[in-house]
Amino acid sequence: MHDIRAIRENPAAFDAALARRGDAPMSSELLAVDEARRAKILAAETAQAEQNKASKEVGAAKGRGDEDEFQRLRALVADKKAEVAAMQGEAKELDAKLTDMLARIANMPADDVPDGASEDDNVEVTRWGTPASFEFAPKEHYEIPAVAAGMDFETAAKTSGSRFVNLSKGVARIHRALAQFMIDTHVDKNELTEMQTPVLVRDEAMYGTDKLPKFGEDSYQTTNGWWLIPTSEVTLTYSVAGDILDEADLPIRMTAHTVCFRSEAGSAGKDTAGMLRQHQFEKVEMVSVTHPDASDDEQKSMLRCAEGLLEALGIPYRTVLLCTGDMGFGARRTFDIEAWLPGQDAYREISSVSTTGDFQARRMNARFRPEAGGKPAFVHTLNGSGLAVGRCLIAVLENGQNEDGTVTLPNVLAPYLGGKTTLGLDGRLS
Template sequence: MLDIKWIRDNPAALDAALAKRGASPLAQALIDLDEKRRAVIQTAQDMQSRRNAASKEVGAAMAAKNTDLAEKLKAEVSAIKDRLPAAEEEERQVTAELNDALARLPNIPFEDVPVGADEAGNVEKHRWGNRPAWNHKALEHYEIGEALGYMDFEAAAKIAGSRFTVLKGQLARLERALGQFMIDVHTQEHGYTEVHAPLLVRDDAMFGTGQLPKFSEDLFRTTDGRWLIPTAEVSLTNLVREEILEQEKLPLRFTALTPCFRSEAGSAGRDTRGMLRQHQFMKCELVSITDAESAVDEHERMTACAETILQRLGLHYRVMTLCTGDMGFGARKTYDLEVWLPGQDTFREISSCSVCGDFQGRRMNARYRGRDDKATKFVHTLNGSGTAVGRALIAVMENYLNADGTVTVPEALLPYMGGLTKIEKAA
C-alpha cells in the first residue's frame, strides 16, 4: 500500500509510475478524496469540541441562575449529540473509501525496471547452461509421464475436475525428492529458516501481501471465510505482521515447502494439457524481511539462491527482468527464472523473485526500529520461488528424457531416491 502523504507530496511521480504500468492517472482523485476525508474529520471534531464547550457553559449558566441560557445550551448540546453519529459514520465511510482506493494501487516500479506493456517488454539479464544435446525426439512432460504409467490425468479429473494431476510411483517419488532437495539447500546452505505454516489464512493475511482486495477471483475460499494460500509467501511474510523488529536482527529469511492453490481464473484455454498450470501444486517459497538499505542487495541474493537449484539440477535457464507491464501488483522489481523445456521448444517461468519495498510492510503494519533511532520504519519484504516443484519436475522429465522413454535422475537428487537412478516404465 502506498502512503497518502507521499502521494500528496509526489502526485506527478505516482501518475508517471501508473502510466508505466499502463494505468490511468489517479493522484488528483486520491488527493481530492483525502481532502474530503480531512474536511469530514474536521467537521466531526468541531462538533465534538462545541458539544464539550456548550456542556461546560450549561454549568456556568446554571450557576449564574440564567435558566433561559442554560436551556438554550442544553438544546444545542442535544442537537449536536443527534447529528454527531451521522458525521462520524460519514467519516468512517470516506476513510474506508480512501483506504480501499489506496489498497488497489499497484506498487511503484524502480527506475531501472524496463518500461513495457506486456511480456514482450521483458529484458534478458543472463542465461546459464546449454540445451540438452541428444538426437532423439523431444516430448512434452505429459507424453512422457503417461507413457511411463505414472501420470494420470483421467483419474484426477474424476476426483477433482480439470487442472489436477495424479502422480504415482517413481514420478511421485521424484517430485517429493525435488521438494526435499530444494528445502535442504535453502536451509543448510542459504541460511533460510524452514517454517511449517498454515495453508488456510484470514482476510488480514491476504490483504497484507496484496492478494486482497483486488485479486479475490484468483483464490479459493472455504465455507468458514478462510482462504487457501496461493503461495506460502502469504503465511511466511505475515509472520511479522503487527510486529516491531530490531534492525540488528534483520534480515529474517524464511522458507517453506507447501501445497499452493490457485483458481487460474484468468487462464482459460492456456496450458490445458499437462501440469504446467494447476489448481493445486507444490512450491518451495523464499521470503526475506529486511531494512530499507538492504533490500536491493537481498533481491540479488535471493535470485542467486533460486538459480542454485536449477544449476545443481543441470537445467538450462535464463533470468529475465520483468517490464512494468508484466510485473506483479506488489513488486518494485522482479526477476523471472525461465527454464528450458525441450518438449515445448521454449523457456517457461519456474521462479519469480520480487522486491516489494515497504508496500507489504505498510499493509501488515510491520515495522523495525533503527539502531540509533527511536522512530520506527516499515519493513521491506521480498519473496521468490525456490522453485516451483511441479515445474521443476516437468523440466527434469523433458531434459533428462532418454531415447527409450526412461528419464535419468539428476545427480543432485540421487540421495533422495533410495537407489533409484532412472525412472522406468511401470510394470
C-alpha cells in the same frame, strides 16, 4: 498500499509511475477524497471543541440559576453531539473509501524496471547452461513413456476435474525428492529458517499480502470464509503483521514447502495439457523481511538461491527482468527464472523473485525500531519461488529423457532416491 502523504507531496510523480504500468492517472481522484476526509475530520474537531465549551457553560448557567441559558446550552450541547457523531461517521466512510481505492492500485515500479506492455518487452539479464542436443525429437513430460506410467490425469479428473493430476511410483518419489532437496539446500546452504505453516488463512492475511481485495477470484475460499493459500508467501510474510521488530533482528529469512491452490482465473485454454498449470500444486517459497536499505541486495541474494538449485540439477535456464506491463500487482521489481523445456523447445517460468518495498508492510503495519533511535519505520518484504516443485519436475523429466523412453535423473537427487538415478519404462526407479 500507497502513502497518501507522498501522493499529496508529488501527485505528478505518482501519476507518472501509474502511466509506466499502463494505468490511468489517479492522484486527483484520490486527493479529492482525501481533502473531503480531512475537511470532515477538521469540522468534527471544531464541533467537538464547541460542544466541550458549551458543556462547561451549562454548569455555570445552572449555578447562576439562569434557567433559559441553561436550557439553551443543553440543547446546543445535544445538537453539537449529534453533529460531531454525524461528521465522524462521514469521515470514517471517506477514510474507508480512500483506503479501498489505495488498496486497488498496483505498486510503483522501481526506476530500473524496463517499460513495456507484455512479456515480449522483458529483458534477459543472464543465461546458464546449454540446452542438450537430442538425436531424437524430445517429448513433453506427459508423453515420455517412463513418465506416462506414473502420471495420471484421467483418474484425477474423475475425482476433481481438469487441471489436477495423480502421481505414482517413481514420478511421485522424484516429486517428493525435489521438494526435500530444495528445502535442505535452503536450510543447510542458504541459511533460511524452515517453517511449516497453515494453508488456510483469514481475510486479513490475504489483504496484507496484496491478494485482496482486487484478486479474490484468483484464489479459492471455503464456505466458512477461510482462503486456501495461493502461495506460502501469504503465511510467511504475514507472520510479522502488526509487529515492531528490532533492527538487529533483520533480515528475517524464511522458507516453506506447502501445497498451493489457484483458480487460474483467466487462463482458459492455456497449458491445458500436462501439469504445467494446475489448480493444486506444491511450491517451496522464500520470504525475506529486511531493512529498506538492504532490500535490493536481498533480492539479488534470493535470486541466486533459486538459480543455484537449477544449476545443481543441471537444468539450463535464463533469468529475465520483467517489464512494467508484465510485473505482478504487488511487485516493485521482479526477476523471472525460466527453465529450458526441450519438449516445448522453450524457456518456461519456474520461479519469480520479487521485492515489494514497503507496499505489503504498509498494508499489514509491519515495522522495525531503528537502532539509532527515532520513530519505527516500515520494513521491506520480498518473496520468491525456490522453486515451483511441479514445474521443476517437468524440467528434470524433459531434460533427462532418453530415446528409449526412460529418464536419467540428476545425480544430486540420488541421496533422496535411495541411490537410484533412472526412471524406467514401468514407472519405477532403478
